[in-house]
Amino acid sequence: MTSAGSGDARGGGRYGEAVFRPGQAGEGERIDFGALAYDDITMARLRALGAGPGWRCLDVGAGTGTVSRRLLEEAGVASVLAVDRDVRFLSARPVPGLDVLEADVTAPDFAPGRFRLVHARFVLMHLPERDRLIRALAELVAPGGVLVLSDAVDLTSDRTPPDTPYSAAMRAMWQGLRATIGTDVSWVPSYPHLLREAGLEPVAAEIHVPPLLPDSPISRFWADTWERSRAAMLATGLVDDAAVDAAIRYLASDECAALSAGMLTVWGGKPEQARR
Numbered sequence: 001m002t003s004a005g006s007g008d009a010r011g012g013g014r015y016g017e018a019v020f021r022p023g024q025a026g027e028g029e030r031i032d033f034g035a036l037a038y039d040d041i042t043m044a045r046l047r048a049l050g051a052g053p054g055w056r057c058l059d060v061g062a063g064t065g066t067v068s069r070r071l072l073e074e075a076g077v078a079s080v081l082a083v084d085r086d087v088r089f090l091s092a093r094p095v096p097g098l099d100v101l102e103a104d105v106t107a108p109d110f111a112p113g114r115f116r117l118v119h120a121r122f123v124l125m126h127l128p129e130r131d132r133l134i135r136a137l138a139e140l141v142a143p144g145g146v147l148v149l150s151d152a153v154d155l156t157s158d159r160t161p162p163d164t165p166y167s168a169a170m171r172a173m174w175q176g177l178r179a180t181i182g183t184d185v186s187w188v189p190s191y192p193h194l195l196r197e198a199g200l201e202p203v204a205a206e207i208h209v210p211p212l213l214p215d216s217p218i219s220r221f222w223a224d225t226w227e228r229s230r231a232a233m234l235a236t237g238l239v240d241d242a243a244v245d246a247a248i249r250y251l252a253s254d255e256c257a258a259l260s261a262g263m264l265t266v267w268g269g270k271p272e273q274a275r276r
Helices: 027-048 066-075 130-139 165-181 185-197 217-228 230-235 241-251
Strands: 056-060 079-084 098-102 115-121 141-153 203-208 262-269
Touching: 027 066, 027 115, 027 141, 027 203, 027 217, 027 262, 056 066, 066 079, 066 098, 066 115, 115 130, 130 141, 130 185, 141 185, 165 217, 165 230, 165 241, 185 203, 185 262, 217 230, 217 241, 230 241
Parallel strands: 056 079, 056 115, 079 098, 115 141
Antiparallel strands: 141 262, 203 262
């Protein structure tokens, strides 16, 4: 999963400083595990929407830059402006056509230009004022362009039996991240409506749920994420250390029979002419 653009998080300054510090050993690898799980799905959607030669693109919360680089190298877009709260991973691997900007996407003056594609993945779920941010990102889309947003949808909130070590850990993680850095995935199913309210049309959506297989990228991503967010998870009282350890073992075993969080992708186009 990509890392988010900077913004004030609940009680802890910029997103992630209290839990997912960019300077922490292994953080780039954790982000890349998420990228391995989702990048092919993201790229298939972006290319289906027409991303290709001549397109000027904005990648918000670009993380380690996997999507930005694939847009350039595989889709052949003209340029990508990759924005993040911390650009150390982006700056470490420059490629032609990739411009890097360290910026706060929640700032009222965030206005880097107009783009044929504006893309943000696993960003808004960590930030406040998502409806305002969607309107602001829609303003950055050039006429004839497209806004594409992807965020997590929680498939473990319902306690329908059987419960698993995985689902118990996920409930604690979502609650702990909401309390520490403001992560809130409950908004995500409303994105199609919010894009439509921002003046985009037509609007459509799809969901992808990667399989939880032993040693798969998504399983390694969640195990690493739980280790980094363990303190926040324990603070909820929903799990203890033994439960987190059991969940990590469960992910690595053939006994795992659970649904990962899904990635909901929503897109909408900017009309060539404004509505009357």
